[in-house]
Amino acid sequence: MPTTFERLRQLFIAHFDYKSEELTATTTLENLGLDSLDIIEFMFDIENEFNIRIPDREFKVTTIQDMVDALDRFISEQDSEQDIGSSSNN
Amino acid sequence: MKRKVAVTGLGIISPCGNSIDDFSFNLMAGKSGVRRISSAYSSQLSVKIAAEVDFNPLDYFVKKQLSGMDRVSQFALAAASQAWKDSELSLDAKEKERAGVYIGCGMGGGNTIEDLYDQLFKHNADRVRPLTVLMVMNNASASHISIEYGLSGPCLTLSTACASSANAIGEAFRQVRDGYVDVMLAGGAEAFLTYGGFRSWEALRVLAVEDPEDPSKSCKPFSKNRTGLVMGEGAGMVVLEEMERAVRRGAPIYAELIGYGSTSDAGHITRPSLEGQARAMAEALEDAGLLPEDIDYINAHGTATEWNDLSETQAIKKVFGDYACKLPVSSTKSMHGHTMGAAGAIEFIASLLAIKNQAVPPTINLDQPDPQCDLDYVPNIGRTGVTVHSVMSNAFAFGGSNAALIAGKMKG
Numbered sequence: 001m002p003t004t005f006e007r008l009r010q011l012f013i014a015h016f017d018y019k020s021e022e023l024t025a026t027t028t029l030e031n032l033g034l035d036s037l038d039i040i041e042f043m044f045d046i047e048n049e050f051n052i053r054i055p056d057r058e059f060k061v062t063t064i065q066d067m068v069d070a071l072d073r074f075i076s077e078q079d080s081e082q083d084i085g086s087s088s089n090n
Numbered sequence: 091m092k093r094k095v096a097v098t099g100l101g102i103i104s105p106c107g108n109s110i111d112d113f114s115f116n117l118m119a120g121k122s123g124v125r126r127i128s129s130a131y132s133s134q135l136s137v138k139i140a141a142e143v144d145f146n147p148l149d150y151f152v153k154k155q156l157s158g159m160d161r162v163s164q165f166a167l168a169a170a171s172q173a174w175k176d177s178e179l180s181l182d183a184k185e186k187e188r189a190g191v192y193i194g195c196g197m198g199g200g201n202t203i204e205d206l207y208d209q210l211f212k213h214n215a216d217r218v219r220p221l222t223v224l225m226v227m228n229n230a231s232a233s234h235i236s237i238e239y240g241l242s243g244p245c246l247t248l249s250t251a252c253a254s255s256a257n258a259i260g261e262a263f264r265q266v267r268d269g270y271v272d273v274m275l276a277g278g279a280e281a282f283l284t285y286g287g288f289r290s291w292e293a294l295r296v297l298a299v300e301d302p303e304d305p306s307k308s309c310k311p312f313s314k315n316r317t318g319l320v321m322g323e324g325a326g327m328v329v330l331e332e333m334e335r336a337v338r339r340g341a342p343i344y345a346e347l348i349g350y351g352s353t354s355d356a357g358h359i360t361r362p363s364l365e366g367q368a369r370a371m372a373e374a375l376e377d378a379g380l381l382p383e384d385i386d387y388i389n390a391h392g393t394a395t396e397w398n399d400l401s402e403t404q405a406i407k408k409v410f411g412d413y414a415c416k417l418p419v420s421s422t423k424s425m426h427g428h429t430m431g432a433a434g435a436i437e438f439i440a441s442l443l444a445i446k447n448q449a450v451p452p453t454i455n456l457d458q459p460d461p462q463c464d465l466d467y468v469p470n471i472g473r474t475g476v477t478v479h480s481v482m483s484n485a486f487a488f489g490g491s492n493a494a495l496i497a498g499k500m501k502g
Contacts, residue, residue, distance in 0.1 A: 017153045040220045041157050047217075 025065040096336040097344045099177025099329030101169040105141035117451040118472040122306040131285040137297045141322030141427025158221040160199030165325035166231035166279035177329040190243030192262040194254025194278030196431035198228035204284040243271045256434025256485035256493035260350035272332045277435035279325035311392040311421035314460040319393040322427025326435030345497040349378025355490030367405035370492035378496040382410040389441040389483045392421020420468040424454040434485035441481040449474040
């Protein structure tokens with residue numbers, strides 16, 4: 001299973017046409033020339049890829065590593081919510 | 091004191107070519123851009139023909155730009171970039187404050203709206219693309235152009251259906267002539283060849299029946315066997331510039347824009363009024379300080395609907411009197427279809443090319459003359475070796491808006 005970082009990197013490449021070597025953990029979104037509107041649009045594809053919903057105003061990130069950390073957090077939170085939901089349904 | 095206005099740049103994305111040279115060549119060759127619709131939904135339509143633009147967005151934009159831009163804005167920006175480059179303009183920060191953008195567009199981001207509803211209603215999506223609003227809004231095209239070139243004067247979108255971009259160019263002309271700005275990027279764009287778009291126009295019963303022998307010959311303006319319009323898409327943009335400025339910098343000058351008439355029928359929402367159309371043409375002549383006999387060519391609105399072609403013919407006769415029968419009038423819609431909000435700009439460009447080339451494009455598919463449409467429509471074959479000093483371009487619209495533009499050849 002590819003890491004969150006690798007999946008995110010592939011998404012960056014598909015969405016923006018960046019080269020793989022431009023995308024490291026410490027790369028900032030500002031360095032990539034992305035503004036807040038670009039990120040909002042990109043979040044739609046991120047949500048699809050990771051099958052999550054990113055809550056409004058909770059995606060304050062500077063670097064790609066920040067994004068990875070935030071995504072891992074959302075994934076684990078939403079996994080546990082689903083677990084609770086599915087166990088309560090049983 | 092009114093200032094003179096030069097046209098110093100042209101750009102086009104059209105069913106008859108995505109460059110001014112291709113467009114010019116194809117119109118004079120009588121080459122039609124009408125064909126069978128390529129979309130997957132075409133089997134569901136009763137009318138399966140259109141004048142589509144052959145356009146690969148990645149030839150013009152990087153992926154990052156495309157995620158926030160409807161097809162209509164892509165057309166507008168691609169045409170604007172051609173016009174801007176053609177004009178060889180370079181403005182400093184202060185000059186950019188006296189430069190603006192006027193765009194005509196009927197339907198805005200139609201493809202985005204259709205995708206949106208498809209996702210919501212057909213696929214039960216619980217969320218939509220984040221930039222949907224910015225792609226749908228009708229002023230998106232003008233804004234993208236303003237941002238791209240840093241033009242910080244007035245930036246407006248005019249929406250008068252099929253007269254939109256003629257009105258945009260005419261109003262931009264007045265802005266320059268009256269001294270509010272020195273440069274305008276003006277024109278229009280439309281991209282409404284969507285399933286919903288086709289269905290909507292089909293329901294109005296104004297679309298042409300496909301020619302049984304050759305789909306490309308389905309649009310037959312002024313012909314006795316005309317059956318209606320063929321939907322098209324595209325964009326046309328021109329650079330308008332205060333004349334002294336243009337001459338001083340040695341700009342390429344296609345023509346002087348000299349007259350504009352704008353009227354409303356104030357009558358019926360679809361049925362055209364020859365009075366309203368005639369007043370627009372007469373106003374443009376008066377504005378230009380020309381007599382009817384001074385016009386050498388009219389690019390007609392010429393949609394190939396029964397009512398338009400009859401009404402426009404009568405309106406031309408009313409304004410031009412006996413001279414009407416000597417005046418070449420053609421409908422290039424026979425080739426590039428009805429590009430709706432872009433029509434006024436695309437056809438104004440066709441008119442300017444008549445001056446540049448000293449040649450008049452034909453009305454193709456005109457094999458059966460209509461006794462009630464009895465002007466010189468330049469049937470089927472473009473006319474070269476003619477003298478073209480001054481041209482008029484007509485654009486009329488559902489809603490009753492009428493616009494006429496007049497341009498003249500530069501002296502010397």
